[in-house]
Amino acid sequence: MHITHRTFILAGHTIHRVTFDPTTFADADLLWLPHHTELSNAGRKRKAEHLAGRIAAAHALNDRTIPDIGPSGEPLWPEGVSGSITHSGTQAMAAVTREQRALIGIDCETILSENEAREIKDGIIDVQEEPVLLSTGSPFALALTLTFSAKESLFKALFPQVQSYMGFDSARVTVLDAKTLTLALTRSIAGYGEGTAFILHWQRLGDQVITLLSRSPADGPSRW
Structure with missing residues (x-):
């Protein structure tokens, strides 16, 4: 999937923004995700959005860790990190903070x-x-x-x-x-x-x- 990664600052946080072209998405792109099998029944739109969100999260984490999926569909962040992901249209964003119980x-x-x-x-x-x-x-x-x-x-x-x-x-x-x-x-x-x-x-x-x-x-x- 073709993407562009940029950052901007909001309230002192670096926001990682991924703009993606959903027409270039292929199911094989999901193999990059450790939890790709959990998306096997999702629609094409959902798959592309999820992938873009996890790419943004990987950039935000800086070490390329990819948050897994929780029981309610929420991202599961690494120990010592709190974060959040959003997507709308053809872009996804992620923000993290290095505090375990921070609200973000x-x-x-x-x-x-x-x-x-x-x-x-x-x-x-x-x-x-x-x-x-x-x-x-x-x-x-x-x-x-x-x-x-x-x-x-x-x-x-x-x-x-x-x-x-x-x-x-x-x-x-x-x-x-x-x-x-x-x-x-x-x-x-x-x-x-x-x-x-x-x-x-x-x-x-x-x-x-x-x-x-x-x-x-x-x-x-x-x-x-």
Whole structure:
């Protein structure tokens, strides 16, 4: 599969970005993955995305270690490392930190159209969040896409501790500005109490947005 690897910095982290051409993917490309047999029944699109994500992760780990697949499809990172992978369209990204129990989650999303944002907003935000998004001065579709992405990043970061699905109503956006977004838990999750706040950084790349949550185990809890 033809790929291009680049890096950029977000919130002090090096993000590894792999752009790939899915039309050049061949099943033989998966043989590079130690766990390739686990993807034998996946569709072509899923296989190409998974491969690109693992290539990004290998670059992020620097030693070419390839994260395996966990029981819920999550990446299994080496001892002493926390990381996250995302893919959207024809690109995949990975970010890691050399702390075993750090919270880290990355997500990339294509910005919604205004019509689509209005149609699906009730599944992503509640009545308390909508005024926050409208007060930013940003197009509503951009603000909603950022909120969707940020919640995905939060869920990815918490999953190693939660080990279960979290709905979009598990966290609420309380602040959104030009560089960051703050989410507050609406219930206690994995030892984090209701109201615990998480600050995520975001960046726009063309018609997509990237959100990143990175929190050291040494950071104390904060509340909104």
